[in-house]
Amino acid sequence: MHVLRGITLVVLCLAAFAAARVAETGQEEPIDRRTQPSRPAYESERLGELRYSSGHPEHTAESDGQYYYTRKGSDQDADAAPEHMDEFLDQQDAEDAGLESESIGSPLVGNKLLCPDVGRTCFRYKRDSPLRPECWSGLDSSILVEGSRGQKFPLNSCCNLDGKFQSPIKIYFPPRIEKRRGTLNYDNDEVEGYLENNGVYYKYIVTSEKPTLRGTPNEDGLGYVLDSVHFHIGKRGDKRQTEHVIHGRSYSAEAHVVHHREDYPNLEEASAHPDGILVIAVMLKRKAEKSRAFNTLFSNFAEVRRYTAADFDNVCALENRRLANLELSGIVEEDGECLKANSNRQSDNCGILESGPGCGVHVTGIKLNPRSLLPRVPRYFTYEGGLTSPPCTEATLWLVAEKPKGITRSTLDLLYMMETRIRKTEIGDHGNLRPLQKRHGRTIRRIQYKKARL
Numbered sequence: 001m002h003v004l005r006g007i008t009l010v011v012l013c014l015a016a017f018a019a020a021r022v023a024e025t026g027q028e029e030p031i032d033r034r035t036q037p038s039r040p041a042y043e044s045e046r047l048g049e050l051r052y053s054s055g056h057p058e059h060t061a062e063s064d065g066q067y068y069y070t071r072k073g074s075d076q077d078a079d080a081a082p083e084h085m086d087e088f089l090d091q092q093d094a095e096d097a098g099l100e101s102e103s104i105g106s107p108l109v110g111n112k113l114l115c116p117d118v119g120r121t122c123f124r125y126k127r128d129s130p131l132r133p134e135c136w137s138g139l140d141s142s143i144l145v146e147g148s149r150g151q152k153f154p155l156n157s158c159c160n161l162d163g164k165f166q167s168p169i170k171i172y173f174p175p176r177i178e179k180r181r182g183t184l185n186y187d188n189d190e191v192e193g194y195l196e197n198n199g200v201y202y203k204y205i206v207t208s209e210k211p212t213l214r215g216t217p218n219e220d221g222l223g224y225v226l227d228s229v230h231f232h233i234g235k236r237g238d239k240r241q242t243e244h245v246i247h248g249r250s251y252s253a254e255a256h257v258v259h260h261r262e263d264y265p266n267l268e269e270a271s272a273h274p275d276g277i278l279v280i281a282v283m284l285k286r287k288a289e290k291s292r293a294f295n296t297l298f299s300n301f302a303e304v305r306r307y308t309a310a311d312f313d314n315v316c317a318l319e320n321r322r323l324a325n326l327e328l329s330g331i332v333e334e335d336g337e338c339l340k341a342n343s344n345r346q347s348d349n350c351g352i353l354e355s356g357p358g359c360g361v362h363v364t365g366i367k368l369n370p371r372s373l374l375p376r377v378p379r380y381f382t383y384e385g386g387l388t389s390p391p392c393t394e395a396t397l398w399l400v401a402e403k404p405k406g407i408t409r410s411t412l413d414l415l416y417m418m419e420t421r422i423r424k425t426e427i428g429d430h431g432n433l434r435p436l437q438k439r440h441g442r443t444i445r446r447i448q449y450k451k452a453r454l
């Protein structure tokens with residue numbers, strides 16, 4: 001009798017739970033994970049809501065422009081099941097145990113660490129912060145992302161210090177110049193976009209039809225589509241003011257012109273493939289050759305100098321109170337332990353690679369000729385590396401221009417004075433340069449192209 005009553009109770013509970021789930025999923029999400037038992041379920045988080053999905057971890061841009069993140073499914077049914085579902089949940093826990101014990105993979109594909117960029121991470125350049133560059137690989141480690149071959153791993157595990165293709169590096173002069181017969185140039189001479197301060201750097205994002213860079217050193221001769229431009233500078237007074245150091249020399253600042261391979265739709269997808277991204281690094285120096293395109297951007301810096309995202313510290317409003325306390329009290333020890341903090345992802349979409357409206361004041365309608373971003377002397381150092389900020393994916397073909405472009409003292413001041421995500425902090429207080437990474441025997445080539453017309 002007891003057994004029968006037990007079974008009846010379980011059946012009733014199952015029916016009630018199924019009804020609850022149908023009602024819930026009917027409103028919110030058409031996919032019921034129980035209909036696809038062969039694929040693991042993921043918990044996605046968006047603006048504080050919990051949603052269910054099946055199959056791919058949800059780092060897909062939805063039509064509303066928001067991002068979905070996948071976390072390890074530890075408390076999956078926490079808000080879905082009423083209290084009397086204990087028995088059912090026990091059963092679910094047992095099933096989920098398989099998911100829990102699933103080993104977390106590595107982002108290593110071939111010899112490269114490949115991490116797709118799915119949004120933003122709270123990280124610091126401050127040298128004694130528990131979120132300093134040496135700590136980046138552990139940040140947001142509860143978020144698992146899926147690589148190009150279906151493997152799953154923590155979001156920023158490509159910032160691992162053992163990576164063999166990390167950036168930036170010291171550039172040495174290779175013994176010979178490879179002369180190319182063709183040019184390196186864009187297939188269009190005007191783009192339009194907007195400038196923002198995303199709390200890490202000034203960033204210009206192309207919104208018009210994006211031009212393709214032709215003549216790249218990609219082995220298959222593929223072009224790269226222009227996505228955005230951003231700027232790096234060192235701590236005020238430091239000797240090193242650029243990410244890359246060329247033959248022992250650092251200039252006044254460094255611009256990164258970011259592209260994705262033409263056969264990928266965006267940076268996010270390209271970032272999970274070994275040659276998905278191409279970045280042209282242009283050194284900036286006082287009294288060097290002027291660039292109309294850069295000057296157009298410089299003339300708008302003052303407009304976005306303040307960090308005006310809706311919630312001032314929206315990305316770095318950490319769930320981890322300990323960090324906030326440490327930083328407020330100022331007692332963060334040099335070389336102290338790294339904190340495995342989680343960023344506040346319940347904020348607007350103001351990412352590093354994938355930006356959109358939400359980073360506060362923008363200057364829109366900025367038109368420029370992308371060809372004027374390139375150096376007049378078309379000579380570059382090229383090597384295989386990675387992004388210099390999280391997720392540090394080793395998916396980047398670098399072209400470091402040998403000759404610098406010009407920048408004025410007052411523009412350099414505006415770079416130093418850009419307000420960062422961290423309250424009352426400007427870039428110049430800590431810089432936004434990642435420490436130099438080991439070259440690990442990588443070859444650097446020096447390529448000279450034919451001069452292109454503007």
Ligand SMILES: [Zn+2]
Nearest residue numbers: 230232256388
């Ligand atoms: Zn950069």
